[in-house]
Amino acid sequence: MAKTWIYKFGGASVKDATAVKNLAEILRNRLRKNLIIVVSAMGKTTNSLEGILANKLNGLDFYENSAILKTFHREICEELFPANHAVFAQIENLFFQLDLQLQKPLSRENYDEFYDQVVCFGELISSKIVAEYLCYQDLLVLWQDAREVIHTDSDFRFAKINWEKTRKACQSTWKPMLENFPILTQGFIGKDPKGRTTTLGREGSDFTAAILGTSLDAGSVTIWKDVPGVLNADPKLFPNTEKFEELGYREAAEMTYFGASVIHPKTIKPLANAGIPLLVKSFLNPDASGTKIHEHATPHEVPTIVLKKDQILVSFKVTDFTFIEEKHIHRIYEQLQAQKLRVNMLQLSAISVSIVIDAQLFKLEQLLEKLKGEFEIRYNEGLELLTILKQKAEEIPAFLIGYEVLLEQSTRNTFQAVRRKV
Numbered sequence: 001m002a003k004t005w006i007y008k009f010g011g012a013s014v015k016d017a018t019a020v021k022n023l024a025e026i027l028r029n030r031l032r033k034n035l036i037i038v039v040s041a042m043g044k045t046t047n048s049l050e051g052i053l054a055n056k057l058n059g060l061d062f063y064e065n066s067a068i069l070k071t072f073h074r075e076i077c078e079e080l081f082p083a084n085h086a087v088f089a090q091i092e093n094l095f096f097q098l099d100l101q102l103q104k105p106l107s108r109e110n111y112d113e114f115y116d117q118v119v120c121f122g123e124l125i126s127s128k129i130v131a132e133y134l135c136y137q138d139l140l141v142l143w144q145d146a147r148e149v150i151h152t153d154s155d156f157r158f159a160k161i162n163w164e165k166t167r168k169a170c171q172s173t174w175k176p177m178l179e180n181f182p183i184l185t186q187g188f189i190g191k192d193p194k195g196r197t198t199t200l201g202r203e204g205s206d207f208t209a210a211i212l213g214t215s216l217d218a219g220s221v222t223i224w225k226d227v228p229g230v231l232n233a234d235p236k237l238f239p240n241t242e243k244f245e246e247l248g249y250r251e252a253a254e255m256t257y258f259g260a261s262v263i264h265p266k267t268i269k270p271l272a273n274a275g276i277p278l279l280v281k282s283f284l285n286p287d288a289s290g291t292k293i294h295e296h297a298t299p300h301e302v303p304t305i306v307l308k309k310d311q312i313l314v315s316f317k318v319t320d321f322t323f324i325e326e327k328h329i330h331r332i333y334e335q336l337q338a339q340k341l342r343v344n345m346l347q348l349s350a351i352s353v354s355i356v357i358d359a360q361l362f363k364l365e366q367l368l369e370k371l372k373g374e375f376e377i378r379y380n381e382g383l384e385l386l387t388i389l390k391q392k393a394e395e396i397p398a399f400l401i402g403y404e405v406l407l408e409q410s411t412r413n414t415f416q417a418v419r420r421k422v
Contacts (some may be wrong), residue, residue, distance in 0.1 A: 003218065004035070005222070006222065007035065007038065007209075009038070011043055014040065014043075016076060017076045020130060021133075023130065024134055033180060034178045037185070038209045039123070042072075042073065045069065053115060066102065070095045073091055073125055077091060115157055116156045123187060143183075147189055147197060150166055150189065150208065150211060151165040154193070163214075166211060167214075185212075187204060188208060206266075207267050210266070214271065220279055224281055224286075225280060225281070228282050229245075229281065229282070230243070230262050230291040231244070231262070245292070247291060248299065249293060250272075251299070253272070256268060263278075278292075278293040279292055302390065303395070306386075307386055308384065310358065311418065312364055314354070315353070316376075317377075323350050324348055332375075335371055336367070341363055343355045354407060356418055387414065387416045389413060
């Protein structure tokens with residue numbers, strides 16, 4: 001039986017009409033049977049939808065932003081299609097469904113579930129536009145709803161995959177279709193046992209590609225980005241970056257764990273377990289080599305620099321002059337898990353625990369409320385977390401010039417510093 005191949009295109013590769021046309025050109029000589037194309041929401045649509053939710057939660061007007069988002073997508077369609085094309089009615093209907101959802105009551109208690117029912121529209125709208133444009137260009141694809149095969153639990157915003165059920169659905173439902181046509185679908189979304197939409201974590205479309213690749217025993221998974229491949233640092237933030245021609249699964253997993261944005265953190269594990277290569281290629285230069293992540297890559301010694309912004313440093317100090325014990329750490333992590341907050345850095349002292357977490361709407365407030373009776377708590381917002389893997393000690397000071405360092409730690413292979421501009 002023929003191998004399946006997975007292509008994933010992120011938000012930057014479908015950010016406007018020009019980008020969608022470029023995607024079509026990439027596929028013109030690559031489109032074939034047994035190919036799945038996974039697309040993200042267009043440009044910054046997910047950010048816009050999160051902003052709409054924040055306004056609604058805070059009792060502010062959100063209809064104007066919703067109208068702006070609708071206009072953004074309609075104008076892309078106007079550049080891609082003739083005025084009488086069916087896509088306009090399809091997009092109108094999706095925005096009508098979005099408006100119906102936004103009219104329902106939203107509170108902090110139901111925020112995560114409500115989030116998933118709203119933010120999923122970014123991918124649904126994007127995939128409809130891209131699928132219709134490809135067909136309009138005589139590049140025939142089958143539009144399929146990812147929620148029909150991606151089965152999850154009900155942990156909204158961070159849903160966990162039911163691998164057995166997902167594999168069975170992919171093999172029984174999509175595999176026969178792929179023998180005749182390529183499929184275009186959405187990243188980031190799935191459904192729980194009650195049929196409700198779930199999402200897989202921010203930037204989760206990479207993970208979708210890995211899920212489908214694993215479930216269909218793919219020959220490879222290719223992620224198309226606006227960079228030449230996996231670089232040792234973000235070129236928008238750091239000069240003189242180097243591209244890795246290849247990476248081992250373990251090295252790539254470590255980079256994503258510490259926040260390297262080129263690949264979603266959950267992407268590597270299922271592909272590594274299945275021995276499926278992951279290719280990272282440039283949609284701006286599609287014939288270039290990119291980066292191949294696979295089992296037999298040669299190790300490298302090039303330092304990798306990762307910078308996470310919008311970080312919060314929270315310190316929990318015991319109030320009864322006892323030392324930090326396992327029970328204190330367990331209690332803090334219990335509440336972090338309840339709030340779905342991931343620790344990006346941890347440091348212990350005799351009487352305190354310090355953690356670094358991503359900023360998330362009202363989550364810090366809820367964490368503090370739960371633990372304020374047990375600890376003396378201090379926090380700082382608007383920070384950056386700098387991580388350097390395979391660091392060279394003599395090069396570290398240059399990264400701290402002009403910054404106040406609030407916390408730092410170093411191991412044999414990793415240096416981390418929480419910093420803010422002076």
